[in-house]
Amino acid sequence: MTGFGHNSEDEAEGRIEALAEMMARLPGLGPRSARRAVLHMLQRRDLLMTPLADAMHDVAAAARECVQCGNLSTAETCAICREERRANGEICVVEDVASLWAMERAGAFRGRYHVLGGLLSALDNVGPDDLRIPRLRGRIADEGVREVILALPATVDGQTTAHYVADAVEGSATVSTLAQGVPVGGELDYLDDGTIGAALRARRSL
Amino acid sequence: MTGFGHNSEDEAEGRIEALAEMMARLPGLGPRSARRAVLHMLQRRDLLMTPLADAMHDVAAAARECVQCGNLSTAETCAICREERRANGEICVVEDVASLWAMERAGAFRGRYHVLGGLLSALDNVGPDDLRIPRLRGRIADEGVREVILALPATVDGQTTAHYVADAVEGSATVSTLAQGVPVGGELDYLDDGTIGAALRARRSL
Incomplete structure (x- = not known):
């Protein structure tokens, strides 16, 4: 407590309060x-x-978008795009970096990604030119991509975007999308009707 | 994207991941x-x-304990201790700064505080000398305190500490404690038996 002069400004506590208010803006x-x-x-x-x-x-100064796929990186191209083994002819199209991280956590996909940077939305005035779609067509040619896997949200905007991307790459690669159905560990009683309907239509023989 | 040299270090993304890991250590x-x-x-x-x-x-460098009450402040004495109107003869004894902030949010107490900095605990080896109890006795004399209000948690350690503080200030000020009972908006069906018993014993005539 020594070494500090007496400070009588009334808003002294304001700095702690201001920090708490900034922290509260984090999701x-x-x-x-x-x-x-x-x-x-x-x-x-x-x-x-x-x-x-x-x-x-440090991260605020260093982080930027990978020039290839749009992933967050502190280098010009991200670690996934730099890894040769991941050039396996598959590209997974995701809405944003959060979706890319979710796919990576699952550990089931071994190819590369393409981050659109959003979804088409008439309401929010987001058109194809606002997304990273033209770049995807270039990558299909450059990287010898055979399959484009759409991992977009099962919402109206997500499905609109999926159809647009599928049309845009038609002829240059096959297009697939994540399966819809009962989540692992999901109980039917707690599932919405739409999911149950989709799971029933997509049923497979055992 | 221009102006950055090509950087191929493999742990580039590690800095973003390291930041996320630090953030995850926040409660x-x-x-x-x-x-x-x-x-x-x-x-x-x-x-x-x-x-x-x-x-x-800024806050990491500036924040320290108020020399009077132990509240967090960026000045030598906190805003509450500096405000003359709050020298109303009442001191509220709390475990920590979080409790002080909770009392202030409620807006029901107009006196000053005394932050103990913890609770007596035989298990964690916290004795009276580890807490700000001697300083409390000095303040009762210096500030003309008539009533000490204990706002300590309703746990074993909290109640042990309450009894110890009550004994320590006996004779120099009256001692009271927060009432126990049914929380505002609380439904009996969801309350534990201890709270219902305490509320029944402390019943008051309407």
């Missing part, structure tokens, strides 16, 4: 959990708070 | 929501990510 944190996070960090200043602030500055 | 964020928070910040670098990192550096 998953509300005002209360943001305050708890600030207290948690203040109890771990050297081990967490300062390194976290440094990492945020 | 209220898991690995998945931490990744979502990183993506959210990267889409708002100048408006959120950089200001947030700056605010964290």
Whole structure:
């Protein structure tokens, strides 16, 4: 406590409060959990708070889109596009980087990705030129892609975009899409009617 | 994308992943929501990510304990201790700064606080000398405190601490504690038996 002059400005606490308000703008944190996070960090200043602030500055300055696929990277091309083994003739088209990370977590896909950067949306005025669709056609030729796998959300905009992408690459590669059905561990009683209907229509023989 | 040299280090993405792992150490964020928070910040670098990192550096350097009450402050004494109107002869004893903030949110207490900095705990080897109890006795004399209000958790350690503090200040001020009972909006069916019993014993005539 020594070494600090007496400071009587009334808004001194405002800086802690302002930090909590900024934290509360992160998804998953509300005002209360943001305050708890600030207290948690203040109890771990050297081990967490300062390194976290440094990492945020670092990543904010370094992160950019992979010029090939649109994935987040700190290099010009991302690690997936740099890995030769992943040039297996398959490209998985996803809406955003969050979807790419979800696919990677599942660990089931061994090819490369193409991040559209959004979905077609008449309501939000997002057209084909706002998405990374022309670049996809170039990659199919350049990288010898045989199959384009659409991993887009099962929403109206997602399915509109899927049809548009399928039309755009028609003739240059085969197009497939993720199966719809009962999630692993899903109980029928808790599933919506649309999913049950789709799972029934796509039933397979055992 | 121009102006960056080609960078082929394989751990380039590691910095984004490392940031997500640090974020996941905050309470209220898991690995998945931490990744979502990183993506959210990267889409708002100048408006959120950089200001947030700056605010964290700022608060990490400036925040300290109020020399009077133990509240978090960026000044030597906190805003509550500096406000003359709050020297109303009442001191509310709380476990930590989170409890102090919860009391302030409720807006029902107009006096000053005393943050113990923890609870007595035989299991965790926390004794009276580890808490801010001696300082409380000094404040009762210095600030003309008439009533000490204990706002400590209704746990074994909380109640042990409450009894210890009550004994320590006996004779110099009256001691009271928060009422126990049915929470506002609480339904009896969802309440534990202990709370119902306490509410029944503390019943009051209408």
